[in-house]
Amino acid sequence: MMTTFETSFLSVLREGLAWLGWSLPESALEAMARYARMVWEWNERLNLTAIVEPEAMAARHFVDSLTALQAFREPAWPPAPAEWPPCRLADVGTGAGFPGLVLKLAWPALELTLIESTVKKARFLEAAVHRLGLEGITILARRAEEVGQDPAHRERYDGTIARAVAELPVLLEYLLPLVRIGGIAVAMKGAEVEEEIAAAHRAMDLLGGRLRNRCDLAWPPYLSPRTLLVFEKIAPTPAKYPRRPGIPEKRPLR
Template sequence: MAGFREPFLRVLREGLEWLGLSLPEAALEAMARHAEMVRAWNERINLTTVVAPEAMAARHFVDSLTVLLALREPGWPPRPTEWPARRLADVGSGAGFPGLVLKVAWPALAVALIESVGKKARFLEGVVSALDLKGVAVLPQRAEAVGQDPGHRERYDGAIARAVAALPVLLEYLLPLVRLGGVAVAMKGPEVDEELAAARGALDRLGGALRERRELAWPPHLPPRTLLIIEKIAPTPATYPRRPGIPEKRPLRS
């Protein structure tokens, strides 16, 4: 895939410069390998409609890397390879966006990739094996079940999701996984005011509070993105998350 890798890496490097981050060449090559596997597997299972190299680099990989801006703490250097160990859950990981991309960029990160679709979970396992990644667990389960598992409940420094569900539903997936003082990061488009208003009740019940709303845009490569950074300020009641499927059918209201 020589014709794929060169434009992919060019846009990926440009995206890192836009983000003010730097990565070693080995990490960029690993991301290119991940992208090639997405294209190859996409012929058998539906992973993405974005397959052109420049578009995939921007809309999947650089977009995933924007989460580093939400997780970076004051004083940390611009090289995520030098950041300290943390635990992260990626809900609805799909083809590994953003969880696997963040793991490659931040090797000390321990990542749980939560993906209930069996074929996608097997793809994730294939990428983890091909890239020889350590500290990655692929969980082929519903987020509601993982959130009630004592081995995962309130065990993570951060939980993230990208284009999975409306915010009130998403918070019920994410916040039960996050420890007190940790954060949930919801990756959304530019229009989030209505979702935030609808999520007030969910925030109150689940122990979260909006810490920051970060607006990003990288024209023409990436459409406007909003990162909602939710701090876990109180324990999540034991009744949440509810049974699989219930959060989506009956979202928490004010």
């Protein structure tokens, strides 16, 4: 039986999906409601999020995460992500699993790696994956800079993504080393991105990427504007990048 939390959550989630035009099966929506309630249950001891009301969580974490589907959809693909083909995706700095775990629930064929350096949050992700019965997910309690130098992960992904992690020159040093040539790195940003894009040209050149697309998204009335910046990997990332943990943030590639 649905709790009051889950009922309130689902009402806003369905409204947001209708606005965005995505079609998800009821089983995926119910799984998202269970996941949201688990975030709420664990939040008091782990401080996973400052957003705890079910309606706000649905809007600002789940609907927001689902907007990232727009960056990956090919023209011939249907508006039902459950029918999309496999894709190997890494979510860098995922925290409580946003957006990666939400995208996995919508797009089951994803082969997902969740990268979260805070061990307690990584343990939460393991518990959530187990409770939801999900497969095809790897959880790494490591720094993105370390993963980017690991041959098992370096330039192995079709796509990488990050939401509210770092300014763009720093973020690209986390994301692009993980992407195969021809793959994409997606940065989920707010509406004002011109200055960040201008500051990131040197990072793009050094790391083997270029800005392929900018998606300024239409939004439900209760959410702030969102821009998806999609970078294509066009050349190998030099071996010295990413630099040692902490260096990209201290000395961004400007």
